[in-house]
Amino acid sequence: MLEQLKETVFQANLELPRQGLIKYTWGNVSAIDRETNLFVIKPSGVDYKTMQASDMVVCDLDGNIVEGTLNPSSDMPTHAVLYRHFPEIGGIVHTHSTWATTWAQAGLDLPAMGTTHADTFYGTVPCARFLTKEEIDQGYEEQTGELIAATFKERQIKPMEVPGVLLHGHGPFTWGKDADSAVMNAVVLEEVAKMNLFTRQLNSFAEELPQAILDKHYLRKHGKNAYYGQK
Amino acid sequence: MLEQLKETVFQANLELPRQGLIKYTWGNVSAIDRETNLFVIKPSGVDYKTMQASDMVVCDLDGNIVEGTLNPSSDMPTHAVLYRHFPEIGGIVHTHSTWATTWAQAGLDLPAMGTTHADTFYGTVPCARFLTKEEIDQGYEEQTGELIAATFKERQIKPMEVPGVLLHGHGPFTWGKDADSAVMNAVVLEEVAKMNLFTRQLNSFAEELPQAILDKHYLRKHGKNAYYGQK
Amino acid sequence: MLEQLKETVFQANLELPRQGLIKYTWGNVSAIDRETNLFVIKPSGVDYKTMQASDMVVCDLDGNIVEGTLNPSSDMPTHAVLYRHFPEIGGIVHTHSTWATTWAQAGLDLPAMGTTHADTFYGTVPCARFLTKEEIDQGYEEQTGELIAATFKERQIKPMEVPGVLLHGHGPFTWGKDADSAVMNAVVLEEVAKMNLFTRQLNSFAEELPQAILDKHYLRKHGKNAYYGQK
Amino acid sequence: MLEQLKETVFQANLELPRQGLIKYTWGNVSAIDRETNLFVIKPSGVDYKTMQASDMVVCDLDGNIVEGTLNPSSDMPTHAVLYRHFPEIGGIVHTHSTWATTWAQAGLDLPAMGTTHADTFYGTVPCARFLTKEEIDQGYEEQTGELIAATFKERQIKPMEVPGVLLHGHGPFTWGKDADSAVMNAVVLEEVAKMNLFTRQLNSFAEELPQAILDKHYLRKHGKNAYYGQK
Numbered sequence: 001m002l003e004q005l006k007e008t009v010f011q012a013n014l015e016l017p018r019q020g021l022i023k024y025t026w027g028n029v030s031a032i033d034r035e036t037n038l039f040v041i042k043p044s045g046v047d048y049k050t051m052q053a054s055d056m057v058v059c060d061l062d063g064n065i066v067e068g069t070l071n072p073s074s075d076m077p078t079h080a081v082l083y084r085h086f087p088e089i090g091g092i093v094h095t096h097s098t099w100a101t102t103w104a105q106a107g108l109d110l111p112a113m114g115t116t117h118a119d120t121f122y123g124t125v126p127c128a129r130f131l132t133k134e135e136i137d138q139g140y141e142e143q144t145g146e147l148i149a150a151t152f153k154e155r156q157i158k159p160m161e162v163p164g165v166l167l168h169g170h171g172p173f174t175w176g177k178d179a180d181s182a183v184m185n186a187v188v189l190e191e192v193a194k195m196n197l198f199t200r201q202l203n204s205f206a207e208e209l210p211q212a213i214l215d216k217h218y219l220r221k222h223g224k225n226a227y228y229g230q231k
Numbered sequence: 232m233l234e235q236l237k238e239t240v241f242q243a244n245l246e247l248p249r250q251g252l253i254k255y256t257w258g259n260v261s262a263i264d265r266e267t268n269l270f271v272i273k274p275s276g277v278d279y280k281t282m283q284a285s286d287m288v289v290c291d292l293d294g295n296i297v298e299g300t301l302n303p304s305s306d307m308p309t310h311a312v313l314y315r316h317f318p319e320i321g322g323i324v325h326t327h328s329t330w331a332t333t334w335a336q337a338g339l340d341l342p343a344m345g346t347t348h349a350d351t352f353y354g355t356v357p358c359a360r361f362l363t364k365e366e367i368d369q370g371y372e373e374q375t376g377e378l379i380a381a382t383f384k385e386r387q388i389k390p391m392e393v394p395g396v397l398l399h400g401h402g403p404f405t406w407g408k409d410a411d412s413a414v415m416n417a418v419v420l421e422e423v424a425k426m427n428l429f430t431r432q433l434n435s436f437a438e439e440l441p442q443a444i445l446d447k448h449y450l451r452k453h454g455k456n457a458y459y460g461q462k
Numbered sequence: 463m464l465e466q467l468k469e470t471v472f473q474a475n476l477e478l479p480r481q482g483l484i485k486y487t488w489g490n491v492s493a494i495d496r497e498t499n500l501f502v503i504k505p506s507g508v509d510y511k512t513m514q515a516s517d518m519v520v521c522d523l524d525g526n527i528v529e530g531t532l533n534p535s536s537d538m539p540t541h542a543v544l545y546r547h548f549p550e551i552g553g554i555v556h557t558h559s560t561w562a563t564t565w566a567q568a569g570l571d572l573p574a575m576g577t578t579h580a581d582t583f584y585g586t587v588p589c590a591r592f593l594t595k596e597e598i599d600q601g602y603e604e605q606t607g608e609l610i611a612a613t614f615k616e617r618q619i620k621p622m623e624v625p626g627v628l629l630h631g632h633g634p635f636t637w638g639k640d641a642d643s644a645v646m647n648a649v650v651l652e653e654v655a656k657m658n659l660f661t662r663q664l665n666s667f668a669e670e671l672p673q674a675i676l677d678k679h680y681l682r683k684h685g686k687n688a689y690y691g692q693k
Numbered sequence: 694m695l696e697q698l699k700e701t702v703f704q705a706n707l708e709l710p711r712q713g714l715i716k717y718t719w720g721n722v723s724a725i726d727r728e729t730n731l732f733v734i735k736p737s738g739v740d741y742k743t744m745q746a747s748d749m750v751v752c753d754l755d756g757n758i759v760e761g762t763l764n765p766s767s768d769m770p771t772h773a774v775l776y777r778h779f780p781e782i783g784g785i786v787h788t789h790s791t792w793a794t795t796w797a798q799a800g801l802d803l804p805a806m807g808t809t810h811a812d813t814f815y816g817t818v819p820c821a822r823f824l825t826k827e828e829i830d831q832g833y834e835e836q837t838g839e840l841i842a843a844t845f846k847e848r849q850i851k852p853m854e855v856p857g858v859l860l861h862g863h864g865p866f867t868w869g870k871d872a873d874s875a876v877m878n879a880v881v882l883e884e885v886a887k888m889n890l891f892t893r894q895l896n897s898f899a900e901e902l903p904q905a906i907l908d909k910h911y912l913r914k915h916g917k918n919a920y921y922g923q924k
Binding site: 023024026043044045046070071074096098099101102103104105106107108130131132133136140169170171197200201 | 250344345346347415418422425426427429430432433434437438440441443444447451458459460461462
């Protein structure tokens with residue numbers, strides 16, 4: 001069942017430690033098959049050295065396990081909710097990567113301060129508030145997904161234009177058209193989080209990127225007339 | 232004698248440089264066999280490139296060498312004292328890892344500011360005070376262990392809920408149910424120390440993690456109804 | 463066509479991730495053949511794992527593609543302009559390396575604070591201002607090159623004495639007599655940017671390097687009577 | 694001539710990039726044979742990938758080349774002067790390692806703030822002042838050595854108790870009983886420089902290590918009754 005997607009998700013999970021985004025088994029990657037509306041996610045707490053593609057777990061959008069003998073990542077319900085709310089996305093990544101998590105712990109939005117940011121994120125990456133005790137009791141992981149969706153709706157941010165979020169006191173989620181681009185967006189977010197922190201330390205008056213440069217960089221790569229990369 | 236445990240302790244010591252926690256021979260790992268109340272610890276100042284499992288030294292809880300031709304780690308008496316005071320623990324790690332040592336040098340408790348912390352440490356990691364000249368003269372390494380135990384008692388912290396400590400001007404000790412989990416806790420402490428330092432720099436008003444989220448993350452992994460990982 | 467130069471440029475591009483200057487395909491290196499006034503540059507957005515020397519693109523100084531089936535780096539027109547304005551240079555590098563980009567995002571000139579800087583850069587590395595909307599609309603990449611040239615002219619800096627620049631909100635460009643020295647200058651700039659940031663944090667009154675030491679270090683390596691290295 | 698020492702010095706130079714202390718050829722290691730008063734030092738600016746033990750240069754204490762076809766490191770005269778003034782030392786290392794150089798650029802002494810420092814350096818590592826124009830004109834590299842010696846004399850620091858120095862605006866020199874221990878001292882200095890910088894940032898009131906702990910750690914490793922390591 002979804003063997004190809006399992007292999008993709010498996011490889012994308014292995015990419016997390018290679019990119020320095022996680023230690024041990026702290027992260028998780030999933031990808032969805034939009035035809036069947038089933039998604040594949042890594043199992044919970046399995047050592048990356050022994051994990052295999054066949055260990056990946058298949059789930060549906062209500063968070064039910066459809067195939068697999070191992071428990072899925074405990075964050076699986078968050079993935080399900082995000083796939084429900086954001087129909088454009090095909091892959092999701094969650095990590096506790098150092099610098100993005102630092103911003104998340106600080107409870108601050110990550111502003112666009114350079115073109116590295118603008119090449120991937122079309123503006124500020126929002127930091128969603130702490131979950132309340134009520135939300136936690138109601139279902140921590142589902143409510144995390146609901147809070148992300150509500151944050152994007154309330155702030156009128158399009159998930160494919162800003163493919164990531166920070167969770168106050170927790171860490172980042174990123175997404176993309178597939179698992180690989182979600183991982184790449186996690187790498188960019190981590191790097192931008194590091195640079196922006198030190199930018200503000202170096203010059204506390206440092207300005208956000210002017211709109212015209214933000215537009216130029218985002219659109220030359222993702223706009224209608226994009227001319228970055230090969231056709 | 233305790234050949235299996237020697238191999239475990241040997242491998243756990245090799246893991247320290249692989250995880251970036253030590254340079255040269257600066258750290259030490261031990262593990263105890265609670266049936267015989269003997270523990271195995273690495274020898275002092277032996278190059279990790281040539282060290283073998285058979286070089287591990289066996290000691291008793293009074294700090295006597297029971298087997299081994301090499302001197303044990305000079306911190307051995309601290310390990311003995313901790314095994315005496317904390318009967319639940321099975322392994323101990325000491326390093327001078329960069330960021331945990333930075334907090335130790337700053338003489339500050341490490342507060343829980345995110346879920347990375349909460350997944351392993353159920354609240355603030357305490358920083359024990361400097362040893363006095365009298366304590367040093369009395370037996371520096373033993374008194375270090377006594378001070379750690381006294382700090383946990385006085386502050387009513389359970390050693391298995393907060394499996395680590397900072398020593399003012401020195402560095403971290405961590406522990407766990409066995410050598411491997413003590414190493415993992417050292418990795419988490421180091422990462423959290425790094426993130427929390429920069430979190431406070433980024434936002435000096437950054438709040439500690441709300442109790443409800445601390446509870447949720449710690450208990451979903453370590454509580455009675457834990458659902459993280461595989462059964 | 464220019465097969466030797468393609469190999470050189472290809473290898474120099476591969477050196478960028480090895481030196482920790484880029485992630486993915488974020489940077490680009492070019493080199494020029496001054497006899498034909500043609501330069502070779504890497505293609506846009508091609509995975510470094512599969513890229514080959516034959517994928518390099520040959521361009522002329524007006525920014526036309528002379529040979530190659532792939533799109534050149536989207537920053538190609540900046541390279542063309544720099545080769546036109548700076549006839550002494552033979553290679554150009556552009557990266558978003560962490561610390562140089564941090565200074566670029568802060569919008570600050572990078573002062574000479576130590577001999578590591580002085581061994582390569584004979585004084586302050588300038589930070590060019592943001593491009594205006596008009597300049598962007600006129601041709602973003604060309605105007606980036608024009609702005610760099612204008613900055614050096616206005617501030618009377620010789621491009622071979624200070625072989626690099628920061629672009630506000632973007633990142634560094636470096637150059638040199640050939641592709642390899644341009645890469646080496648990018649490595650130096652990155653390291654100096656890191657050290658100077660923390661130097662100022664450690665001591666906000668830290669002085670710039672005295673002129674006599676700046677002269678000594680730059681000139682013992684690059685002056686008429688240089689005695690560094692082998693003849 | 695001194696083939697054994699050449700091999701030692703060659704290997705010690707290769708250790709610098711492995712320990713992350715240098716990029717390219719920025720550092721140099723030497724070691725002396727006290728019977729003949731000749732020392733061996735690496736050649737200037739030779740790529741570490743092609744450098745061989747036989748490329749090492751033999752010099753005398755007046756800074757004359759005694760054997761070797763390549764130019765010695767341009768810092769060779771500094772080494773000669775240090776060997777003359779500090780008869781106890783057997784090896785010298787110079788690097789521009791990131792964090793030690795940051796303190797050097799800040800022009801600040803490096804205080805003992807933890808036991809990592811105390812295990813190797815018995816107190817503050819001094820920062821020598823900038824050289825004057827007159828000293829530079831008189832012979833930059835020799836005068837650098839003279840300034841280091843004068844700084845230790847004036848401040849009554851014993852070179853084997855504090856085996857290293859920072860040079861304002863430049864970087865660290867370390868030494869030891871031989872080349873290997875000089876390299877190890879460079880590694881310790883770099884790590885301590887990093888930790889102390891962030892310690893002060895975390896807590897600007899952080900205290901220096903109490904004298905009793907400094908004594909204990911330094912002397913348990915280097916004192917008459919040292920009990921660290923194996924006999």
